Amino acid sequence: MTELQQGIIIxxxxxxxVSAGLAMxxxxxxxxxxxxxxxxxxxxILYLILQAPDxxxxxxxIGAGLxxxxxLYALHKTTDKEEEND
Amino acid sequence: xxxxYVTGFALIIIGLWGMLTQKNMxxxxxxxxxxxxxxxxxxxxxxxxxxxxxxxxxxxxxVKDAAEMIVDPVPQALVLTAIVIGVAVNALALxxxxxxxxxxxxxxxxxxxxxxx
Amino acid sequence: xxxxLFAFILLIFTSVMxxxxxxxxxxxxxxxxxxKQYAAxxxxxxxxxxxxxxxxxxxxxxxxLGEVAVLFLAATGVALLLRRRKEDEVLPLSEDxxxxxxxxxxxxxxxxxxxxxxxxxxxIFINGHLSxxxxxxxxxxxxxxxxxLFLSDINYKINHTVFGLIESSxxxxxxxxxxxxxxxxxxxxxxxxxxxxxxxxxLSAGAIPVIYTLIGLKVGTELAxxxxxxxxxx
Numbered sequence: 001m002t003e004l005q006q007g008i009i010i011x012x013x014x015x016x017x018v019s020a021g022l023a024m025x026x027x028x029x030x031x032x033x034x035x036x037x038x039x040x041x042x043x044x045i046l047y048l049i050l051q052a053p054d055x056x057x058x059x060x061x062i063g064a065g066l067x068x069x070x071x072l073y074a075l076h077k078t079t080d081k082e083e084e085n086d
Numbered sequence: 087x088x089x090x091y092v093t094g095f096a097l098i099i100i101g102l103w104g105m106l107t108q109k110n111m112x113x114x115x116x117x118x119x120x121x122x123x124x125x126x127x128x129x130x131x132x133x134x135x136x137x138x139x140x141x142x143x144x145x146x147x148x149v150k151d152a153a154e155m156i157v158d159p160v161p162q163a164l165v166l167t168a169i170v171i172g173v174a175v176n177a178l179a180l181x182x183x184x185x186x187x188x189x190x191x192x193x194x195x196x197x198x199x200x201x202x203x
Numbered sequence: 204x205x206x207x208l209f210a211f212i213l214l215i216f217t218s219v220m221x222x223x224x225x226x227x228x229x230x231x232x233x234x235x236x237x238x239k240q241y242a243a244x245x246x247x248x249x250x251x252x253x254x255x256x257x258x259x260x261x262x263x264x265x266x267x268l269g270e271v272a273v274l275f276l277a278a279t280g281v282a283l284l285l286r287r288r289k290e291d292e293v294l295p296l297s298e299d300x301x302x303x304x305x306x307x308x309x310x311x312x313x314x315x316x317x318x319x320x321x322x323x324x325x326x327i328f329i330n331g332h333l334s335x336x337x338x339x340x341x342x343x344x345x346x347x348x349x350x351x352l353f354l355s356d357i358n359y360k361i362n363h364t365v366f367g368l369i370e371s372s373x374x375x376x377x378x379x380x381x382x383x384x385x386x387x388x389x390x391x392x393x394x395x396x397x398x399x400x401x402x403x404x405x406l407s408a409g410a411i412p413v414i415y416t417l418i419g420l421k422v423g424t425e426l427a428x429x430x431x432x433x434x435x436x437x
Contacts (some may be wrong), residue, residue, distance in 0.1 A: 001137075003138060013093035017096045017097065020096075020097055020101065021100055021413045024103065024113065024117060036116050036120060039120075043123050043126070046093075047092065050130050050157075052165075054256075055130055055162050058169050058343070059117065059126075060221035063123070063172075065343070066426060068429065071115075071180065073114065073433040075112065077433070078112070078193060088225075092225075099214055099217060103210065106213070107207060107418075135230070136232075142334065143246050143252045145403075146331075149247070152245075153234055153239055156254065158238045159241065160237060160238050163263055166255070167270045169339075170274060171270055174274050174276075174277035176275065180433075181285060181433070182284070184284075185285075
């Protein structure tokens, strides 16, 4: 595994963990949904480095695309203003 | 390779923490989505063998010595199924949240304690 | 407060468990067991170049049938719960804001792009046995094309009859193809009911292109149906 691939893995790993932490921590729901979409997107890049092109295509199309949109539609149906009711 | 394992485990722990402590129902389902991503990442990383290439037998990987040149294809097949089922479970869970909101206008889980004794 | 303490203790315990597992693993250096047999015999027995496709459709075909069933259950549940009945209370949410039609530039661009996206999705699942791809990826791209039309035009409605017909006939034909495997070849969902052909051409690998076409159409229309149910139905 070349140096570039190792570097990309570490960079993507840090970005994914920080995005997931932000998704669970912030109060604004739209930001949380977009952060989980970012986690899926970087996971798709990691699958490509792990030599799994089928899984990378599926994760990019379904995880980073359709799942985020389904969350946003559900959010649109359940709030008047997009912020958390506590 | 260790970096992928550490990332996967960290995602599982962050998602579990979100599912256990958050009060907003949509945040709980977001935590479930993060846990699923972490588990799938670890599964694909277990099947990786260093120095080998993707399991497609085209001109770069001849058929007769395919078993020495490809990574493990079985975890990839399992993760393919798992991703699609994950999105179906998320859609159904969000439908439940929408129906609950239409009854009582609140996304906080502490307002739905009718069945607790 | 006690609940947070319990959650924290559970997470500490889980981390210790992960560390114990992680410190004792050794990355494998060669294929073992089932994977070795699949890699050695997959191309000759099944005629497919993409080994992951061969495993998903034939060696693990029952798992794929179960996945299609789970997806169907989820789509049915969403459609059942979000059906709008006339005697339900009208939600005084932001339905009263007047909706504005999007600009003509956006609509024309989306109408030009959506058939190309559908064609791309069909290309992905027809070439599932030759290059990375397959039914689920192609179905997701087709559902994304329908989603683009939803997002760009507020007057776009899908034809529920046509979508229901495509989805149900694809599912039935998938099971019929599996049952044909019992009579004409080795067992349920065997792909040798059609001739294997030569490795690398598009009409090879027996029934794998047929099965993946049916799965791709079914998954695409199903995901489009889920998205249509979750919009604000009026």
